[in-house]
Amino acid sequence: xxxxxxxxxxxxVGHTNTGKTSLLRTLTRDRLFGxxxxxxxxxxxxxxxxxxxxxxxxxxxxxxxxxxxSVALRDYIETIGDGVTRLDGHDRIERFLQDPIAQTTFExxxxxxxxxxxxDALLYVVDARDRVLAKHRDELYLLQACARPVLxxxxxxxxxxxxxxxxxxxxxxxxxxxxxxxxxxxxxMNGQQMMYDTLGQLLxxxxxxxxxxxxxxxxxxxxxxxxxxxxxxxxxxxxxxxNVMVKDETDxxxxxxxxxxxxxxxLEKVFVDQTLSLYEFSLQDYLPATEGWSLGQWQADVxxxxxxxxLGIKLGTGAAVGAAAGAVVDVLSAGLxxxxxxxxxxxxxxxxxxxxxxxxxxxxxxxxxxxxMISDAVVLAIATRNIRLIAALEQRGHASYRPVVLDNAKxxxxxxxxxxxxxxLAPVRQQSVKHELLSLMGSQPSTVAATxxxxxxxxxxxxxxxxxxxxxx
Amino acid sequence: xxxFNNLWCYEAVRLREQRPPAVDDHKANEQALASSSDxxxxxxxxxxxxxxxxxxxxxxxxxxxxxxxxxxxxxxxxLLAGISAAMASLGDSTQPVNxxxxxxxxxxxxxxMLLIWLASFMVSSETGGWFxxxxxxxxxxxxxxxxRAIAWQAWLALVQQARSERWWLGLLTHTIWFSVLLGMVxxxxxxxxxxxxxxxxxxxxxxxxxxxxxxxxxxxxPSSLGFTVPDVQTIRDSGNVALDAxxxxxxxxxxxxxxxxxxxxxxxxxxxxxxxxxLRHLHRRLRLRSDDAYALAIGHKLERLTARSQVDGPPGAQxxxxxxxGIAPEDARTDAVVAVLEASLGDDVHSQVGVQTTILxxxxxxxxxxxxxxxxxxxxxxxxxxxxxxxxxxxRGLIRTLIGLGSQAVSTRVLLLHPEDAxxxxxxxxxxxxxxxxxxxxxxxxxxLTWLRGNSP
Numbered sequence: 001x002x003x004x005x006x007x008x009x010x011x012x013v014g015h016t017n018t019g020k021t022s023l024l025r026t027l028t029r030d031r032l033f034g035x036x037x038x039x040x041x042x043x044x045x046x047x048x049x050x051x052x053x054x055x056x057x058x059x060x061x062x063x064x065x066x067x068x069x070s071v072a073l074r075d076y077i078e079t080i081g082d083g084v085t086r087l088d089g090h091d092r093i094e095r096f097l098q099d100p101i102a103q104t105t106f107e108x109x110x111x112x113x114x115x116x117x118x119x120d121a122l123l124y125v126v127d128a129r130d131r132v133l134a135k136h137r138d139e140l141y142l143l144q145a146c147a148r149p150v151l152x153x154x155x156x157x158x159x160x161x162x163x164x165x166x167x168x169x170x171x172x173x174x175x176x177x178x179x180x181x182x183x184x185x186x187x188x189m190n191g192q193q194m195m196y197d198t199l200g201q202l203l204x205x206x207x208x209x210x211x212x213x214x215x216x217x218x219x220x221x222x223x224x225x226x227x228x229x230x231x232x233x234x235x236x237x238x239x240x241x242x243n244v245m246v247k248d249e250t251d252x253x254x255x256x257x258x259x260x261x262x263x264x265x266x267l268e269k270v271f272v273d274q275t276l277s278l279y280e281f282s283l284q285d286y287l288p289a290t291e292g293w294s295l296g297q298w299q300a301d302v303x304x305x306x307x308x309x310x311l312g313i314k315l316g317t318g319a320a321v322g323a324a325a326g327a328v329v330d331v332l333s334a335g336l337x338x339x340x341x342x343x344x345x346x347x348x349x350x351x352x353x354x355x356x357x358x359x360x361x362x363x364x365x366x367x368x369x370x371x372x373m374i375s376d377a378v379v380l381a382i383a384t385r386n387i388r389l390i391a392a393l394e395q396r397g398h399a400s401y402r403p404v405v406l407d408n409a410k411x412x413x414x415x416x417x418x419x420x421x422x423x424x425l426a427p428v429r430q431q432s433v434k435h436e437l438l439s440l441m442g443s444q445p446s447t448v449a450a451t452x453x454x455x456x457x458x459x460x461x462x463x464x465x466x467x468x469x470x471x472x473x
Numbered sequence: 474x475x476x477f478n479n480l481w482c483y484e485a486v487r488l489r490e491q492r493p494p495a496v497d498d499h500k501a502n503e504q505a506l507a508s509s510s511d512x513x514x515x516x517x518x519x520x521x522x523x524x525x526x527x528x529x530x531x532x533x534x535x536x537x538x539x540x541x542x543x544x545x546x547x548x549x550x551x552l553l554a555g556i557s558a559a560m561a562s563l564g565d566s567t568q569p570v571n572x573x574x575x576x577x578x579x580x581x582x583x584x585x586m587l588l589i590w591l592a593s594f595m596v597s598s599e600t601g602g603w604f605x606x607x608x609x610x611x612x613x614x615x616x617x618x619x620x621r622a623i624a625w626q627a628w629l630a631l632v633q634q635a636r637s638e639r640w641w642l643g644l645l646t647h648t649i650w651f652s653v654l655l656g657m658v659x660x661x662x663x664x665x666x667x668x669x670x671x672x673x674x675x676x677x678x679x680x681x682x683x684x685x686x687x688x689x690x691x692x693x694x695p696s697s698l699g700f701t702v703p704d705v706q707t708i709r710d711s712g713n714v715a716l717d718a719x720x721x722x723x724x725x726x727x728x729x730x731x732x733x734x735x736x737x738x739x740x741x742x743x744x745x746x747x748x749x750x751x752l753r754h755l756h757r758r759l760r761l762r763s764d765d766a767y768a769l770a771i772g773h774k775l776e777r778l779t780a781r782s783q784v785d786g787p788p789g790a791q792x793x794x795x796x797x798x799g800i801a802p803e804d805a806r807t808d809a810v811v812a813v814l815e816a817s818l819g820d821d822v823h824s825q826v827g828v829q830t831t832i833l834x835x836x837x838x839x840x841x842x843x844x845x846x847x848x849x850x851x852x853x854x855x856x857x858x859x860x861x862x863x864x865x866x867x868x869r870g871l872i873r874t875l876i877g878l879g880s881q882a883v884s885t886r887v888l889l890l891h892p893e894d895a896x897x898x899x900x901x902x903x904x905x906x907x908x909x910x911x912x913x914x915x916x917x918x919x920x921x922l923t924w925l926r927g928n929s930p
Binding site: 015016017030038039040041044045046047048049050051052055057065066068069070071072074075107108111114115129130133134135137138161223224226227228230231270273274275277278280446447448 | 491492510633634636764765766767768769770773774776777779780783784785786787788789790792815837838839841842864865866867868869870873896898901904
């Protein structure tokens, strides 16, 4: 069969309740594929999922119902025959598939075997926490009789109860000397690649197809990370460039601050929605839809001191880092309105939390106005936690049910160059003498250029490095 | 539809989809898949369907006409301003026109603004200057909120993407200045046709030579376009006191109009054309970015629809199980038997089983199933305890074996080992046991073993 004409067919088989559907959800990155439940016989028919390559289906996975009574089925199959002709396992399976009685007694097993016989290869999924029992050996016997290459896949290997050794021995006794460890709930980052590479070894004739699939997986991952980081850079630029003029009165300032904070939250929500849909997850499946923005960890409010501390950003540091990068208030406005010291003080004080206030230009000061901007610390916090969100989503299996929870690891706070990000955002933050002069000429900084610069910085984040390299096991 | 408009539509739909309420894109996705095979084409097609569904299509028309009318209005104002500027500098013809003064007052501001526009290329700015900003802000306000605001924001975003903002706004400013200058020229033509003007240059301390040179230098280029320049004698004679000769008046009027056309109108026309050409060039280069987060997410969505999974047939019927019918009590031959099914009996349970109780060898494969069945048919116990592992799935094989064993005893109970393990599937076990008519209080070994010893319950 030419791989170009027809897609390769691979059936995923195994005992009931071993996570076949979960494995396929992870492999196809489709969290809605099939039905998953902790009960036998959740999958009650054969369901296919195509893997596209250059817009054409290149590989079709078949999710099959679980085999539930292999012991009795093997018993039955071994009675097939007229006592004269010698039948091997394959002959018996073929006769079994013709047998109308078998189709009612072993309805599910019949479907599995029909699909197995129509496939080019089989993935045999086992739960590595299970003991090897006679029924498993009989399952392997039946699959062997289908005369198709079988790749045993050991699932739940991340569990401490997993014991792969007896399984590997059983596989070897059936002449299966290749197997794959694959945890569909917390899959290895290069899980799809590992699967394709191993299948490429098992099905040597189709190796070009599998290496193409493997390359496309890497490419898709790079594209995703690239797109997500670019949109995060866009978010940072938008948040950094928020700038309102208010009357220099406490009430007006309070009101403006609340409005601006709400604006930032809304912007971040748009970003998170977009990123979740890029990764084919959805907010409503994993996070409480309404409280999502005030509860939990990573969705904690970005304007609370606690969140900033959890993200490893101290209030005031942002501005201090900014000063080091030459990004802080220019002499012109600092001299005439609030000084740099006041700025940091204002950021640290609870009243003006997260919003830096300083007179933007002389004209504003004359009009008795104040310019309010989002503080560096908040911009850094948004960047930090969303980089971590991207990394977490990239590594999350589509079979996983638990919501994304970002840990409080302090070391990740330094995963990108804070000073460089602030420097990249400086042009839109309107804080330099040069900018003041240019703005008199009517020039506005380009957000497109600032986004590109910020993206360059964010792409260097250490948590993203393993996601953007080839990362072959 | 032009290509720029397609991208505008796509950009607007992207912005629309980022805000609530969510758009129903079912129909749009189907049409997108049918319309094209590449992602960019599909994204555009999808955006067009969604744009007409969400009323963005009319917003584009409105935004476009708002832009057109605002440009027209400002141009008309410019024309009027030009006319009044020219009238002001020419005066009411009772006084002679000071040619130098008039020329400078007409050309100073337009030329200065043109120079500033040119100078803006030296700073790396890609935006349209203060005038552009004001225009954008005003238009943004005019277009208000809702679909029209989305259309407007999308237009701004697209222009930023194309880096054509400066050229758009350049085109606009040049058009306005062009109409100002055009107004001047028209006003001068009219005024010179209908009124009697005399021309003069004045000085307190400069020599005639300076004015001769200036007038000739200014008139050099216009003269190549057919605008006459006053000859040296006329220039000299027009100093301080106006010369009322018809030839001189004609020459000066020509000279003035020629200077405004060549140093005001023509540069603006060229700048207008340059801006228009740059715009065309930049917009031709504009491509739909199919590698950003939004495009990729939609791409995934569409791919899911094409690769929609198929099933081999209707799902199999749910299992229906026979109830376990034990043997009659009078047929029983022994008291109690323990069968261990696909599990291992721990020492703690083992030690609590009475010595008279028969423990069958572990049941796992078909041989042991068969053996156990045969032993039980001989033993025919009053009470059969089947020990299973709660972590096992109660699959058909297990249940079938359980029914087979139970049918050889008067009454049967099940003991689930490891019920407290995280992987124990107690609900499923209970459901299955209930289905075959077995009691479900199966996790406490004390209760079950007491029962096994023959004490109630």
